[in-house]
Amino acid sequence: MSATSLNAELFRELSYIADNENSMRKLLKYVKKLVSQQREEEERQASLGVAEDTEEYRPLTKAELISDLNEMCEEVKLIRAGKLKGQTWEDFKHELHD
Secondary structure, eight states: OOHHHHHHHHHHHHHHHTTOHHHHHHHHHHHHHHHHHHHHHHHHHHHHTOOGGGOOOOOOOHHHHHHHHHHHHHHHHHHHTTSSOOOOHHHHHHHHHO
């Protein structure tokens, strides 16, 4: 999908919630979060001297996969214990679409 098509789709979807202040506040908060994450990633890549197009796909090693799974399990334990706040369904859906 081209940038023009994406812009048109974005504005069409925005028109559906434009009169709902609560939805617009949530959207603004999410967009600011995305912009911040993008800037951080760009700064990280610049500090490493890595161009966006030069990174190639590399599957996780077994050790990396196990480590990631262990981290997720620890996070679930903390959420269940009430020591950490879980991610909302809406935020999770947005991540899936990105």
